[in-house]
Amino acid sequence: MTDIASQSDGPEGADVKDIKHRSLWIDVWQQFRTHKGAMVGVAVFVIICLGVIVGPFLYDVDPQYLNYKEKNKGISLSHPMGTDNLGRDMFAQVLAGGRTSLAVGVAAMSLSLTLGTLVGVMAGYFNRLDGLLMRFTDLFLSLPILPLLLVIIMLFRETLRSLFGPEMGIFILIVFVIGITSWMQTARIVRGEVLAIKQREFVLAARSIGTRPFRIIFRHTFPNVLSPIMVSATLGVAAAIITESALSFLGLGFPSDFPTWGRLLFDGVPFLNINPARVIWPGLAISLTVISVNFMGDGLRDALDPRIRGR
Amino acid sequence: MFKYAIRRLLFAIPTLLVISFIIFALLDLAPSDPTASLPLTIPEEVREQIKESLGLGKPFHIRYLKWLEQFMVNEPLNLIEQAWGIEIGNSADRLRVRSWATRAPVVDLIASRLPQTLIVIGVSYIVAILIAVPIGVISAYKQYSIFDQIGTFVSMLGFSVPTFFTGTVAIVIFSVVLGWLPSIYDTTLVVKDFDSFLDQIKQMIMPVMVLGLFNAAQLSRFMRSSMLDNLSQEYVRTARAKGMSEKIVILVHVLRNSMIPVVTVIALGLPATFAGAIITEQIFRINGVGQLLIGAIDGADIPTVQTVTFIFAILIVLFNLIADLLYGMLDPRIRYD
Numbered sequence: 001m002t003d004i005a006s007q008s009d010g011p012e013g014a015d016v017k018d019i020k021h022r023s024l025w026i027d028v029w030q031q032f033r034t035h036k037g038a039m040v041g042v043a044v045f046v047i048i049c050l051g052v053i054v055g056p057f058l059y060d061v062d063p064q065y066l067n068y069k070e071k072n073k074g075i076s077l078s079h080p081m082g083t084d085n086l087g088r089d090m091f092a093q094v095l096a097g098g099r100t101s102l103a104v105g106v107a108a109m110s111l112s113l114t115l116g117t118l119v120g121v122m123a124g125y126f127n128r129l130d131g132l133l134m135r136f137t138d139l140f141l142s143l144p145i146l147p148l149l150l151v152i153i154m155l156f157r158e159t160l161r162s163l164f165g166p167e168m169g170i171f172i173l174i175v176f177v178i179g180i181t182s183w184m185q186t187a188r189i190v191r192g193e194v195l196a197i198k199q200r201e202f203v204l205a206a207r208s209i210g211t212r213p214f215r216i217i218f219r220h221t222f223p224n225v226l227s228p229i230m231v232s233a234t235l236g237v238a239a240a241i242i243t244e245s246a247l248s249f250l251g252l253g254f255p256s257d258f259p260t261w262g263r264l265l266f267d268g269v270p271f272l273n274i275n276p277a278r279v280i281w282p283g284l285a286i287s288l289t290v291i292s293v294n295f296m297g298d299g300l301r302d303a304l305d306p307r308i309r310g311r
Numbered sequence: 312m313f314k315y316a317i318r319r320l321l322f323a324i325p326t327l328l329v330i331s332f333i334i335f336a337l338l339d340l341a342p343s344d345p346t347a348s349l350p351l352t353i354p355e356e357v358r359e360q361i362k363e364s365l366g367l368g369k370p371f372h373i374r375y376l377k378w379l380e381q382f383m384v385n386e387p388l389n390l391i392e393q394a395w396g397i398e399i400g401n402s403a404d405r406l407r408v409r410s411w412a413t414r415a416p417v418v419d420l421i422a423s424r425l426p427q428t429l430i431v432i433g434v435s436y437i438v439a440i441l442i443a444v445p446i447g448v449i450s451a452y453k454q455y456s457i458f459d460q461i462g463t464f465v466s467m468l469g470f471s472v473p474t475f476f477t478g479t480v481a482i483v484i485f486s487v488v489l490g491w492l493p494s495i496y497d498t499t500l501v502v503k504d505f506d507s508f509l510d511q512i513k514q515m516i517m518p519v520m521v522l523g524l525f526n527a528a529q530l531s532r533f534m535r536s537s538m539l540d541n542l543s544q545e546y547v548r549t550a551r552a553k554g555m556s557e558k559i560v561i562l563v564h565v566l567r568n569s570m571i572p573v574v575t576v577i578a579l580g581l582p583a584t585f586a587g588a589i590i591t592e593q594i595f596r597i598n599g600v601g602q603l604l605i606g607a608i609d610g611a612d613i614p615t616v617q618t619v620t621f622i623f624a625i626l627i628v629l630f631n632l633i634a635d636l637l638y639g640m641l642d643p644r645i646r647y648d
Contacts, residue, residue, distance in 0.1 A: 037464075142326055142631065143333070144623030146586040147604060151338060151616055154608045242473050246590055249475045250605060262475075269479060272494075276483040283476035291471040298467070 031303040038299020044292035048285070052098035063092035064257065081281045084267070093264055094281050101260040101286070104175055104244045109236035111179025113186055117229055120190025125198060125217055134191070137184050145181050149243070152177050153252045167258045174253060178240050186232040193225040227304035234297035238290045245286050261286045316636055323628050330624045331382075335375050338613050381408045382618065386418045412612040421600060421619065427498055428599030431518050432588050438523035439530055440577065446527070447534020447573075451542060452561060462531065469528025474587065478521045478594035485517060492517055496597040518595045526584060533576050537569040544568075571641045578634035582627040 032038055066086050073083045081090035123133035153173060160169035197203060198221070206216050245262025247253035254263045261282040268278030353361075369377070385407060391397075407416040446466075450459040486494035493514050502508050541547065542565055550560045589601035596602075600619060607615035639645045 037467075139326060139329060142330060142624065142627050144582070144586060144620055144627060146589060147616075147620040147623050148334070148337075150589075150604070150608050151334075151620060154611070155338065238471070245473060246475060249590065250593055252608070265476065265479065272479065272483060272487055276487060279476075279479045279483065283473075283479065287472040287476055290473070291468060294467060294471045 028303045032299050035299035035302055037295040038303075041292040041295030041299065044288060045296060048098065048289055048292070049102065052095055052102060055095040056092070056099070059092060059095065061089045061092040063088060063096040065089070075277065082275060082277050084271075084275075084278055090264075090278060090281060093259060094261070094285055097259045097261045097264050097282060098285060098289075100171070100254065100258065101241055101244065101262070102289070104171065104178070104260065105237045105241040105289075107171075107175045108178035108182070108240035108244070109233055111175060112181075112183040112236055112240070113229065113233050115179065116183035116186025116232070117190050117225075119183065119187040121194055121217055121221065121225070123187065124191040124194025125213065125221065130191075133187075137187050140181070141184050143181070146246070149177050149181060149247060150250065150252050153247065157252075166255065170254055170258070174244055174247065178243050182236065182239060182243070186229065186236070189228045189232060190225050193228055194221055197221050197224050231297055231301045231304065234293055234300055238293040238297070241286065241290055241293075312639055315639065319632055319635060323632055327625065327628055330628075331379060331621055332375065334617055334620050334624065335378060336371075338617050339371060339374070377406070378408065378614075378617070381406050382621070389418070408614050408618055410607070410612055410615045412607070412610050412615070417615050417618040420603060420615065421622065424598065424600045424603045427496070427597055428585070428588055428592070428601065431496075431515065431591070431597060431599065432522070432584055434515065435519040435522035436526060436577075436581065436584060438519055439526035442523065442527040443530035443534055444573075446531040448538055448561070448566060448569075450531070450535045451538030451569075454539065459535075462535075466528040466531050469524055473590075474521050474525050475590050475594055477525070478517070478591065481517050481521055482594070494595065496595045498598040518591050518597060521594070522584065522587065522591050525587070526580065529580070530573070530576065534569065534573050537572050538565060541565045541569045571638065574641060575634040575638045578630050578637055582623065582630050585626055586623060 066088060067083070075082050081094060083089055084093070119133050119137065123130045123137075156173055157170065160173045163169060164172055203216060203220055206220050211219070241261075244253060244260060245265065248260050248262030249266045251266060253266075254260045256263060256267055259267070264282035265279055265286070268275070268282070271278055389407070408418065409415065410417050410420060413420065446462050450462045453459055482494045485492045491513075494517075496514050496518065497510075500507060500511055500514070502511050547560060547565060550564050551557075555564075585600075588599065589604060591597070592599045592601035593605060600622075604616065604619045606612075607619065
């Protein structure tokens with residue numbers, strides 16, 4: 001905000017021609033930049049993403065290569081994060097695990113966001129569906145999520161494994177179960193926003209010239225509920241990563257030969273006495289990712305809130 | 312208020328029935344075979360008999376209703392009999408939900424595990440409240456001060472870092488490196504003198520603090536925002552204008568009003584803490600309900616899983632109800648009629 005103030009105070013500010021066009025997203029970005037935590041969060045998250053995506057190409061050690069002579073080693077030049085009890089390189093495993101963890105986080109978030117937005121918009125826009133969909137949401141909110149996730153994974157792991165192969169099967173299962181059990185908050189928020197927007201004059205105007213309901217939803221309502229959806233998207237990634245790691249930590253997530261950060265942590269626990277670093281690295285990776293995403297969400301929420309942005 | 316309570320209670324019953332049906336159906340329709348882990352040499356007809364003895368011969372709806380009867384009618388009757396030492400009907404013949412793995416009634420298994428879970432969760436929740444409320448109050452009173460900024464940052468860390476990481480780091484530091492605290496919770500420990508009491512405290516410190524700090528992080532944020540909402544209200548200015556001391560204004564007027572939403576958040580968070588305890592119990596090897604569930608899931612012990620999951624669901628519905636009613640009771644401005 002200080003940038004804008006100083007611009008308009010300057011000598012050029014008085015000249016009408018030089019006033020820059022201000023769009024919503026430029027305003028949001030400028031407000032976002034004033035949130036220090038959020039900026040640090042973006043930086044850390046970008047570094048983690050780049051490291052995980054590009055890292056395996058630069059550091060081309062096979063994460064599954066067994067080397068018994070080099071087992072349970074500490075930090076060294078050849079193994080920047082040491083090795084595990086089978087002599088596999090931890091750094092390569094953390095990089096590979098991060099790919100899976102982040103992919104699960106983003107995919108599960110997309111699914112839950114789609115479901116939540118769909119239910120929220122439907123419930124908010126169509127009065128007839130509202131009661132039914134909201135009772136359905138309440139019901140889902142009363143389900144014991146963690147026990148149910150564990151149960152579903154236990155029961156359908158083998159079936160999906162045989163259908164899609166060991167790696168894809170567990171990926172689909174975990175993304176699916178996290179997605180269908182975390183859409184409720186988004187649905188509630190979106191419904192509230194849609195209910196408020198539905199009463200505004202521009203929607204009435206659109207309806208009075210004969211715009212169809214679906215066009216009103218996509219053209220007029222949806223862009224206006226985008227900000228809460230974006231905030232839920234950011235926080236959803238963090239929540240999905242935590243849930244996936246918790247499942248893996250309980251031994252019901254990804255298998256050891258296709259590890260995520262949570263699984264690496266779980267596998268490291270029995271070796272706490274010999275090699276505590278094995279637990280620290282993946283745990284640190286999870287924590288840093290989640291913290292940076294949460295800070296980003298916090299900054300985004302402030303930046304998208306017009307009451308805060310105005311000041 | 313009374314009418315509202317009755318209405319809410321009546322609405323909870325269909326919710327629980329639907330949830331019980333979802334849990335039962337999910338576990339029952341899933342492709343799993345309780346005899347799959349038995350030796351392959353057992354002939355097919357014996358296998359069928361084993362399934363029959365586990366109660367799997369009947370069609371789905373009969374089994375669901377039987378399970379419901381056993382859980383909703385028979386088990387509460389048993390509890391009443393035990394509590395008052397009376398006998399209602401033919402209690403020896405009453406069917407009970409039995410674990411496939413141990414053949415013991417599931418409710419007895421849960422009862423034997425419950426004390427450990429309750430003591431760890433209860434103490435950790437109290438610790439969380441005791442930490443969160445003062446931090447929230449001070450943060451809000453001195454908004455944007457260094458204390459507030461550090462508090463906000465630490466609480467962000469607190470609920471971002473998962474308990475299974477903080478727990479293992481605590482084990483690394485306090486058990487492996489320093490050797491001060493035991494990393495495994497010993498359930499057989501009986502507190503009979505000062506030394507065993509000290510041991511009990513020692514083994515409880517880590518699980519209680521890990522779970523407690525995690526909850527405190529969230530609660531302190533709620534406490535802070537609730538305090539901030541109230542601090543800018545007119546009645547605070549009036550109280551100050553009357554010449555009341557700052558201590559009374561904050562600790563009596565503002566705190567009491569700010570606690571209303573926080574109390575409901577505390578009630579709503581309790582079931583989630585129970586679910587979170589599944590992870591904590593796994594980290595510190597506490598022999599509680601969470602471990603019973605994990606063990607039952609690993610052993611495909613369907614009746615135990617169904618019952619424990621359903622108890623978690625009852626807890627959620629119950630505490631939602633309590634939170635709603637508490638809100639109405641604490642805040643006279645809320646009217647339900």
